[in-house]
Amino acid sequence: MTFFRTSLFNRRTLLVAGLALSTASAWAQAYPSKPIKLIVPYAAGGATDITARTLGEKLATRLGQPVLVDNRGGAGGVTGTDQAFKSPADGYTFLVSLGTTMLINQYLYEKLPYNPQKDQALITQIALAPVVLLVHPQLPVNTAPELLQYIERNKGKLAYGSWGMGSYAHLAGAWLSDNLKADMNHAAYKGEAPMLQDLVGGQIQLTFASLQSARPYIESGRLKVLAVTGTQRMPALPKVPTMTEQGIKDEVFRVTGWVGMSAPAKTPADVLTRVATEVRAIIAQPDVRERIQQMGFIPVGSTPEEFAVQFKKDAPVWERLVKLSGAKLD
Structure with missing residues (x-):
């Protein structure tokens, strides 16, 4: 009798498990059955938005459903990101x-x-987002090492700009000032546009900025570019060396920002795998890679596992930089 009950229990367990697997498989095969939303926590027209729309257009064709880009700007990206993570974990809302x-x-x-x-459930690191080191053209420097020497010779006399407290430009500038004991002033702006205008006008002497914003000033000669961050050159600026190539190997200049894609936690694993595979295939397409590169990004297209490893590697670096800068936001 005990054997019979055990056998009956096992059969029932296997039947239920098999039914669950069959249902999950059928659901995965039917996915997606309605439009998909990509939340971008910034205003339309920026590099992240353009990247999301480029991916969304291709993704719609591959998945057979409309992919809508929903711009949810505010609070430096916090508002839209929070909304994305608190959306239903059903595979129809993602964050870029x-x-x-x-x-x-x-x-x-x-x-x-x-x-x-x-x-959040990480899906793929879409691209690396290095920035350029810029100075006013009248500064008598042409390389990053020359700039560091100039900063040391002019302690307390220089100012660096950033597009806001806690931005990379702020963190890197604070690191330079602290490491060189330069007592540089930090000028925080509401965005890159006013920051770059003041750099052109000479109100500040140096900054870091995205290539997309800085390109017109570089091409017109109104600003001088000395280096790029990260460990590889920007395809859009192949002649400009990295800080590392110029002998400045500190981790603050090796780490870069990035554009990534994630989903609310507990999104079905089958969906994450499917979307990650499709997006990576899109990023591998020559026209998509070229468009990403034109904005100053470096295409990646990692697996969720690779993205998780990079995420974990970058985290302590950013934590140290934030602590050193003293930046805190409410």
């Missing part, structure tokens, strides 16, 4: 954002409404 909201903000904000470690 910068590492700032997906990783760095947890060290900047006293009260962040979401937890990047728990509330």
Whole structure:
């Protein structure tokens, strides 16, 4: 009798498990059955938005469903990111954002409404987002090492700009000032446009900026570019060496921002795998890679596992930089 009950229990267990697997498989095969939303936590027209729309157009064709880009700007990207992570984990809402909201903000904000470690499922690192080191053209320097020497000779006399507290430009500038004991002033702006205008006008002497924003000033000669961050040159600026190539190997200049894609935590694994595979295939297409490169990004297209490894590697670097800068946001 015991054997019979055990056998009956096993058969029932296997039947239920088999039914569950069959249902999950059928659901995965039917996915997607309605439009998909990509939330971009910034205003339309920026590099992240353009990247999301490029991917969305291709993804719609591959998945057979419309892919809508929903711009949810506000609070430096926090508002849209929070909305994305708190959306239903059904595979129909995804986030396309910068590492700032997906990783760095947890060290900047006293009260962040979401937890990047728990509330998102990483899908793919779309592209690296290095920035350029810029100076006013009248500064008598032409390389990054020359700039560092100039800063040391002019302690307390220089100012660096950033597009906001806690931005890469702020963190890197604070690191330079602290490491060189240069006592540089930090000028925080509401965006890159006013920051670059003041650099052109000579109100500040140096900054880091995205290539997309800085390109017109570089091409017109109104600003001088000395280097790029990261470990590889930008395809859009092949003649400009990295900081590392110029002998400045500190981790603050080796790490870069990035554009990534994630989903609300607990999104079905089958969906994550499917979307990751499709997006990586899209990023591998020559026309997509070229468009990403034109914005100053470096295409990646990692697997979820590779993205998780990079995420974990970058986290302590950003945490140290934020602590050194003293930046804290409400």
